[in-house]
Amino acid sequence: MTNGAPARPVLPLDPAAGEILYKGCRIEPESYHVNSSAWSPRAVVSLKTDDGWARQTPLYSTKTTRFPTRDEADRCAVDVARAWIDTAVERPRG
Template sequence: MARRATRADVTIGPPAGHVPPPVPAVSEITYKGYRIEPESYYVNNTSWSPRAVVSRKTDEGWSRQAPLYSTKTTRFATRDEADRSALDVARAWIDTAVERSRG
């Protein structure tokens, strides 16, 4: 009796539907009196979209603002790259807000 050889299926990369853990590489930074929390999100199995939340210190604590998104449609391969882009967007937004408050 001849036995037919079979090949094992091998999957490379994360399983379908796998979503990386929600813990960002950087939890938050403070810049010019504002707190920036990177919250980039997983778009699909291959990319991340940059997002950050900016908060301002008040007498009652931190006042959470609306999330900031990059105006570019660029996606990133890793959360770290997306978070770095989100931090750049947030810093630019803060620079504009600080300049406007002086004007």
């Protein structure tokens, strides 16, 4: 996915490989290459709707840490997404 690409409003019902279901949300690791030797963590959290999965805003790690591999950056991104979901689930809506 590149910057400026249109957002996908609804994702397929079944998660693809590499996507994680957590507390009723879908986490898609989408870490990105920042230079020839570093990856920055990013994940997208989607919420289930009657029409499928509504794509949400990407989440970035607040840490400035970069990782030598995409897998390491994705693991960090998933941790950030899980923490965000935990906070969102605990916070009462109103």
